[in-house]
Amino acid sequence: MNVEEMVKRLKPIMRGWINYFRIANCKGVLRELMEWMRRRLRMKQMREWKSWKALHKALRQRGYRGEFERISMPRWRNSASPLISMALPNSWFDEIGLINLERYEVGILHRYYEC
Structure with a gap:
């Protein structure tokens, strides 16, 4: 299964999760969750x-012209490297249709109790 x-x-x-938990004030939790998911x-x-x-090819397509490092590909720690973030920026996730939970309004429960 590809990305x-x-x-x-x-x-x-994700849509069901945010609709269920949007009444809570959990903006920081949503930000951390999106960072982890990306x-x-x-x-x-x-x-x-x-x-x-293949990483270097993707970097060249994004316009990176600096020196390349050889990194081991399937490692968790390397998924947070600046080169990977440049090859797959956050805008790429918007292009493939990932829902950004940070854009949803949260903490709306207090509005129900305002007079």
Whole structure:
């Protein structure tokens, strides 16, 4: 299963989760969750690339012209590296349809009790 298919499967789960928990004041939790999900999806994409050569190709397509490092691809710690973040920026996740939980309004319970 590639990243796009995984995002399609995650969409209804994420939408239901945010609709259920949006009454709570959990903006920080949502930010941390989105950071973790983007990092996990970056790691999944790195596994699909299988080699650092595919990463370098993606970086060149994004306009990176600096020195390249050879990094091991399927590692969790490397999914947070600046090179991976440049090859797969947050805007890429918007392009493939990942729902950004940070954009939803949360903490709306207090509005119900205002007079």
